[in-house]
Amino acid sequence: MNLKLFVFNGGPAPRRVVIYLVERNFNEDASVELIQCTIAAPGAPALAPGKPPGSVPLLHHPATGFTLRESLAIIDYLEDMAEVQGLWTMRGRTPKDRAKTKEMLGLIDAVTTDVEYAPAFGCRLFAPVVGGEQSPAAVRWLLSRANQSLERIAEYAAEGTPWLLRFEREEEAQVTVADCALFAILQYAENMFGWDLTEDHPRLKTFYGAFKLRQSASIPEGTWPTQLTDMTKDWIEY
Incomplete structure (x- = not known):
């Protein structure tokens, strides 16, 4: 494929894609080059040589644009490519299975958005993102929304397996794209802000x-350095 994937390890959205790639374990001929970006400050652009404009993650094919x-x-695109290669599915084979996966991903995306936005309204490190106009009420509201979505994820989760979904006619539950996405935001919240969203x-x-315990959960060294997380613990009262 000769694709370039631009990421920033500290963010939950890029992190979910990196976790997925480790779990997916593409064939050797399916080249996806990971390129780490730098971000100078909250709200600043992600920078890397050869990176097109835009936030991360960003998947780019230089030859075609x-x-x-x-x-x-x-x-979803990489999963299509994997299935063309004959690899196992991480989102289900039947319309019902895939609908359940999309349902779960929608809830996880809602949690991710709320947890990403909450710091802008309460963490002093992110105050410049909102021009200093922070609000304890906004933080409480966003975290309450995130918790409601987490309740529904827990309610919809499959039984008899630690993973979120068990597809029809599947003898043993496998990790899915939904698992990768949920773990990414839970790991981000714990390591960046000290929040246990599963409490x-x-x-x-x-x-x-x-x-x-999975290999994909391993955190690259320096992802959330102490000098950063010391500042992410500085919040207005909420």
């Missing part, structure tokens, strides 16, 4: 504990 800038679209959700705590 084909570009995708949304994490779930990138995962009130035993089903999701089981999931998180199991996924932490």
Whole structure:
């Protein structure tokens, strides 16, 4: 494929794609080159040699100019490529299975958005993003929304497996794209802000504990350095 994937390890959206790539384990001839970007400050652009304009993750094919800038679209495209190669599915084979996967991904995306926006309204590190106009009420509202979505994810999760979904006619539950996306935001919240989003959700705590043991859960050194996370603990009262 000769694709270039521009990412920034510290962000939950790029992180979900990187986790997916490790889990997917493409054939050697399916080249996806990971390129780490730098971000100078919250709200600053992601920079790397050869990177087209846009946020990360960003998938780019230099020869054709084909570009995708949304994490779930990138995962869906790469999953199409994997299935063409005859690899196992990570999103289900039947329309019902795929609908369940999309339902779960929609809820996970809602959690990700709320958890990403909350710091802009309450963490002093992110105050410049909103011009200093921060609001404890906005933080409480966003975190409440995230918790409601997490409740629904836990309610919809399959039983008898730590993973979120078990597809029809599947003897043993496998990790899916939904698992990759949920783990990314739970890991980000824990390491960036010290939040345990599974605290009130035993089903999701089981999931998180199991996924932490996987190779894809390994955090690259320096992803969330202490000098950064010391500042992310500085919040206005909410």
